[in-house]
Amino acid sequence: MTGSGAETATSAQSAYQKLLEELPRTGPGTRAGEMLRRYWHPVCLSANLKDIPIAVRMLSEDLVVFRDGKGRPGLLGLRCSHRLASLEYGQVREDGLMCSYHGWRYDTQGRCIDMPLEPRDSRLKEKIRHLWYPVEEWGGMIWTYMGPEKENPPPLAKIDVLARTDGEVKLVDGDIRNYNYLNWMENFADMGHAVVLHGLMIRDVPDELKPFNDDSIKNWMPLPLEFVETDYGMKTVSVLDTGDPEVKFVNTWSLAMPIHWRFSGIRSGFPPDFTDERQEGGGMIRIIDDTHFELIRYNLFRKGNFPGAFVVGLPPDLKGTAGKKPYDKRKYSGWEGVPALEDLVLQESQGEIPDRRLEHLGTSDRGVIMMRRIWHKAIEDVANGRDPKGVDRRPKEMLEVDTFHGHVKVDELKIGPENMPSSSDGRGLIRDKNGKLVFA
Structure with missing residues (x-):
């Protein structure tokens, strides 16, 4: 590459490196910090x-x-x-x-x-x-x-889980992390890690509840993922085979700018009785500074007839289910087996503020790339006097975010900026006992 082409590539690379350096910053007067203050x-x-x-x-x-x-x-x-x-x-x-x-x-x-x-x-x-x-x-x-319009701020975006009345909402705070908040947020733009990291140990899930068993997981690789930009941020959708050519298993993770993440409980939409216990999970981040944040988890519990317990957050002793070996001197020994702890260990291991210039991203990182582009666009919008994505000045009852996690017939499957399957008033879809899609 010579001439203007090489110069353009060099300029683009320089701009991307500048973006990677400014994204983690949260203080007043920083470009990313000013963007965060619009929410x-x-x-x-x-x-x-x-x-x-x-x-x-x-x-x-x-x-x-x-x-x-x-x-x-x-x-x-x-x-x-x-x-x-x-x-x-x-x-x-x-x-x-x-x-x-x-x-x-x-x-x-x-x-x-x-x-x-x-x-x-x-x-x-x-x-x-x-x-x-x-x-x-x-x-x-x-x-x-904490933005410039203190006397007349934009309306509070009321996340749907906290606005719901069709179940019990639990809030859990106090999980303070000693690294940049984007380590966590990018984790939810990276569904692929769940199959590898959280598949290191087989979970305590009944064998008959396919596709949650080891053989099925192996058949999913490489994980088929769709990444969709939405009005509130972005979502990742996986559509997996189930052994029945007419039925797919769909999982949706969502990010709402700039601090909310959402996912459905693992027990939503299981056959053969779809009136089971369903949990909608997620949470938000209290950004402390460039190298610290607090996780505040929220979960909506609706009781049905599928027995089970849902553990929120980290185990109190920061121990996984893997046995500790006497010669293991790592900070977190025996850490495998608890997804929340697995996330903590690997995110913290990236460093307080990772030097992202050293990364080598692949096709499975398309969600991370999309998220960084969305954050970059939000920073540029604020710098140019515009509202960033997710700031809506129209009064709304709630901010609806996708949370679907369950089985879908092929002819019902659609993926796009709208909720998949569609949802209303923040309610994800599950199947009733007759197999019909209904609002949960």
């Missing part, structure tokens, strides 16, 4: 926010979340505007949060409403506007918007 983010579980302020780090900023005496949540800069004492040790008052050092008091919008040590006629407090961000309490969570 609402989870701060903490509502149940955890009581009458004591909680220090939180969000998008590389140190903040404090609290409830005032009337129960209204607020999110302020961590350090008092007076002498920089931490408001984590502040005192909750009826109308706001008071710094315990000298008594400066702030309302939920950062206005200083009292300076008890200043003269009564002082107007200093009128000149102070402490760092604050708008918050909304919904779906068992405290949410915040």
Whole structure:
């Protein structure tokens, strides 16, 4: 390659390397950080926010979340505007949060409403506007918007699982990871890893529930995958043979910009009785900074007649089901056998912020490539004054995201930006006892 062709290739490679360097950044003033600030983010579980302020780090900023005496949540800069004492040790008052050092008091919008040590006629407090961000309490969570439109932010995108009333929703927090959040998000654009990594050990699944057995899994390789860009982000769809030429097994994983991931429970849509227990799983990320994030998992449980238990998150002892060998000195020994732990081990092993320039991507990485293109487009949109993907200024009851996982007849199969099979009000499709597709 010579001349302009070589120059174009070099320019494209340079631009891609620049993208890889800026994607993991979360702080204010960074291109990726400014993109992230156009979305609402989870701060903490509502149940955890009581009458004591909680220090939180969000998008590389140190903040404090609290409830005032009337129960209204607020999110302020961590350090008092007076002498920089931490408001984590502040005192909750009826109308706001008071710094315990000298008594400066702030309302939920950062206005200083009292300076008890200043003269009564002082107007200093009128000149102070402490760092604050708008918050909304919904779906068992405290949410915040940290972008430029604090006075009039876009509507909170209400993820469908948390808006549902047809089952019991469980929220689990506290799983803090010490690496970049994209290590996790790219994991859900990479369904192929599930067959290899999570297939290292045969799961405790009945043999008759094909195609979940070892022989069938071997027949799936290489894994047939479709990657589809959607209004909310992207999804990965696998369509697998089942031994019946008229029936396929379909699995869908979805990413909703920029922090939500979704998948269906493994026990949805199993034959012969399709009225089984069904779990819809997923979660969201509280981005702490460039090298830390917290996983907040959510699951919707609907009870049927298929017995089973669903374990959410990591085992407390960080041990898998494989026995530890006495000469195994690795940090995580005997780690195989628990998918959540398997993901932790391999994602952490990539490094805090992996040097993606050293990667060699293949055709099975098309989902990762699509995700990076979507993130790149979102960054460019924000830099050019446009809303990024997933920011919808129209009031909506909920954000519907695909979650299908089950058996589908060939003549019912369709794959596209719309839900596959179609869903309404966030409800995935399963089969009733007569084999008919119905909303779950």
